[in-house]
Amino acid sequence: MGSDIDTAASVALCVTLAAILAAFAVVSLVSGPRSFERVDREAPLPLVGKAPMEAMYAAIGPVARILVALGVSANTITVASLVFAACAAVSFGLGHFGLGTAFGVVAAMADALDGLVARQSGTASRFGQVLDTMIDRYVEALFIGGIAVFVRNDWVLLSLALAALVGGYMVSYASSVLRELQVSDVRAPMRRVERLTCLLVATLLVPLIASAKFALSVRVELAPVVVALALIAVVGNVSALRRLMRGARIAARAGKTANSGGSAPIITPVPSSSQVQVPVCQAIEASSHSTSKRLRHP
Secondary structure, eight states: OOOHHHHHHHHHHHHHHHHHHHHHHHHHHHHOOOOOHHHHTSOOBTTTBTHHHHHHHHHHHHHHHHHHHHTOOHHHHHHHHHHHHHHHHHHHHTTOHHHHHHHHHHHHHHHHHHHHHHHHHTOOOHHHHHHHHHHHHHHHHHHHHHHHHHTTTOHHHHHHHHHHHHHHHHHHHHHHHHHHTTOOOOOOSSOHHHHHHHHHHHHHHHHHHHTSSSOOOHHHHTHHHHHHHHHHHHHHHHHHHHHHHHHHHHHHHHHHHHHTTSOOOOOOOOOOOSSSOOOHHHHHHTTOOOOSSSOOOO
């Protein structure tokens, strides 16, 4: 975990992120605040708000325009994100957390780029929506799956990784159920952007801790990942269960009112951020919750 290549990758990522944030801050001071439709729909990240997301979108905007000019399709970029996620999973499984984080960041950026390219090229399609949603699920599973492979001999850490994987899926499942029940839904914590950010920041720190000149146990070196997995597992599962129970109670009250012949209470439909409303059966089949121009999970 503390190999030279992993440490170098973590340091390079830290420097790159700092440079992007600094450049975005300077541009914002000179030209005024910038807003992005996709970021506006997302909940602020804990402690840091939306600034990192806005900075990253500002950075990949020119890349999207270049890809459109080169004729690269949004679907190609979507598939590329899966390839990079697979590389990240293999790296995590082998204990190369710095290298794995680098692949993971590229996969996450590709996941954001496909939406920009589709909008700018006017090639958004129902097929692209389903493909994007499906690969989103695999990308997240690959990240946590790679970590699970690495800690497979430690049943405590392995259980934590599996609980985090379930927590992520439950957040998305709860959103699909509430949308089916037409129950208004507040922005729940631990949606997809938050989960990926939490996980990649944690894996980024592992090589930096492992490179310290002290003999540390594997659990200590993996402390950031343990914290990230615990947060995703606990917050994700608790949030999903609370939202599902709330939706069930509201739906039950509406059913009783309808059966008694009274006027059913008004249930506010869940606002959708996708460009195309997808029927519930397709939403459940694709496990979708739209947070981008393409059908996207929370």
